[in-house]
Amino acid sequence: MPNFTNYLEGVANDILQASLSGLAQSCTGRTPPGRVYVSHGPPAVDACEGTSGQLTIHLERLEMRPAGVQQRGVPGGFQCQIMPVARFVIELFRCVPVPNDRGVPPTEEELDLSAVDLMEDAWSIVTYLIAERASGELIHGVGCDGLGIGVLTPIVPDGGVAGWQFTVETMLSDRGPCFGS
Numbered sequence: 001m002p003n004f005t006n007y008l009e010g011v012a013n014d015i016l017q018a019s020l021s022g023l024a025q026s027c028t029g030r031t032p033p034g035r036v037y038v039s040h041g042p043p044a045v046d047a048c049e050g051t052s053g054q055l056t057i058h059l060e061r062l063e064m065r066p067a068g069v070q071q072r073g074v075p076g077g078f079q080c081q082i083m084p085v086a087r088f089v090i091e092l093f094r095c096v097p098v099p100n101d102r103g104v105p106p107t108e109e110e111l112d113l114s115a116v117d118l119m120e121d122a123w124s125i126v127t128y129l130i131a132e133r134a135s136g137e138l139i140h141g142v143g144c145d146g147l148g149i150g151v152l153t154p155i156v157p158d159g160g161v162a163g164w165q166f167t168v169e170t171m172l173s174d175r176g177p178c179f180g181s
Contacts, residue, residue: 007173008059012038012088014139015129015168016057019090022128023055028117033092045093045161053094053163060087060167084172092121093155093163114162122152122164129168139170146171 016038023032034051037043043056064082096114097106106114126149132138133147150167 008062008086009038011086011139011142011170011172012057012059015088015090016055018129018132018138019055019057019092019125019166022125023092023121025128026120026124028120030094030117030121033094042089043091045158048093048095048161053092055090055092057088057090060089062086062172085169086172087150087167087169090125090166090168091155091163092125092166093161094118094121095160096157096162098160118154118162118164122166125164125166126152129166138168141173142170 016036020032020036031052033053033055035046035054035056037056039056039058041058043054043058046054048054063085065085066082094114094117096118097110099105129138129149133144133149136143138147148169150169153165155161155163155165
């Protein structure tokens, strides 16, 4: 694992880099997003002219889930352990066709091509994440049983930008905030 400032940053970067690798396998021929970064929360969507879009990840929530295991031979006995679980959100934004400066809307063909490219981007990312999860390579130190790929939700066009939102949920190590530094 690279030497990140902290454990959560390393996990976020593992997922972000896998998402970028998935996009590189897309059949659209689009340039990878020019803005790729870890965000503290939902990112600001910057204008995409000259950037080929934006790919970000942020930590949506960190929760502690009890993992009670009944002890053998002790009626009603439970051994309680708390598992930290993080939900990360990946967001991909791309430019989409808009009316020109005279108010003429984009053609149906332009809108269709943009939609097809966005669907291909989504499929490329999610299939790559699934394959990396299955191989145990998505997040350093987390096997496929501690990792879930969640829902893909379209981000509707707004101001010439549209895209996708993905969730990845993972159990975390309890090695401390500076593990790996």
